[in-house]
Amino acid sequence: MACEIVSTEGGLFVLWxxxxxxxxxxxxxxxxxxxxxxxRPVVFITRVPVSAPPPEGETRAHLxxxxxxxxxxxxxxxxxxxxxxxxxAVKRAILAGLxxxxxxxxxxxxxxxxxxxxxxxxxSLRPDVEAILSLADAKGLLTAPPPEDGPRPARGSSRPGDxxxxxxxxx
Numbered sequence: 001m002a003c004e005i006v007s008t009e010g011g012l013f014v015l016w017x018x019x020x021x022x023x024x025x026x027x028x029x030x031x032x033x034x035x036x037x038x039x040r041p042v043v044f045i046t047r048v049p050v051s052a053p054p055p056e057g058e059t060r061a062h063l064x065x066x067x068x069x070x071x072x073x074x075x076x077x078x079x080x081x082x083x084x085x086x087x088x089a090v091k092r093a094i095l096a097g098l099x100x101x102x103x104x105x106x107x108x109x110x111x112x113x114x115x116x117x118x119x120x121x122x123x124s125l126r127p128d129v130e131a132i133l134s135l136a137d138a139k140g141l142l143t144a145p146p147p148e149d150g151p152r153p154a155r156g157s158s159r160p161g162d163x164x165x166x167x168x169x170x171x
Contacts (some may be wrong), residue, residue, distance in 0.1 A: 012132065064132070
C-alpha cells in the first residue's frame with residue numbers, strides 16, 4: 001500500500017505515495033467505520049507531498065466514484081497539496097475547483113501546509129483536527145517523504161495506529 005493511515009476517534013490522516021484503488025477502498029472503509037462508531041461525520045486530512053504522483057486513469061476514476069461516500073461521512077475534508085510557487089498554487093486551485101462542487105459549503109479545503117487547517121474548521125471540529133494532526137506529527141507523517149511500497153513502522157508502537165479509547169484506532 002502506498003499510503004500511511006492513522007486515526008483518532010474523530011478523524012483520519014493519510015500520507016500519500018502513489019495511490020492505488022485498494023488504498024482508496026481501505027481508506028473509505030476506515031472513514032465510514034470511524035463515523036459509524038462516533039455516530040456522526042469525522043474529519044479527514046490527507047497530505048500529498050510534492051514528490052507524490054497523482055492518481056492515474058482507472059485509480060482516479062475509482063476515487064471519483066467513491067467520493068459521494070466521503071461526502072456522507074466527512075464533517076470536514078482537507079487535502080494538503082504541498083509545494084510552493086505558481087505551479088503548485090495552480091494545482092491547489094484546480095483541485096479545489098474540481099472537488100468543491102459536490103461538497104457542502106465550508107467542508108472541502110485544499111491547503112499548502114497542515115498549519116492552516118485548524119483555522120479553516122468550525123470551532124466544534126477543532127479538537128478533532130488538533131488530535132489527528134498531533135498524532136500524525138508524533139508519527140512523523142507531517143514531514144515524511146511519500147511512502148513507496150508499504151507503511152513505515154510506527155514510532156513507539158509495534159503496529160501502526162494500534163491504540164484504543166481516545167487514542168488512535170486500528171483495524
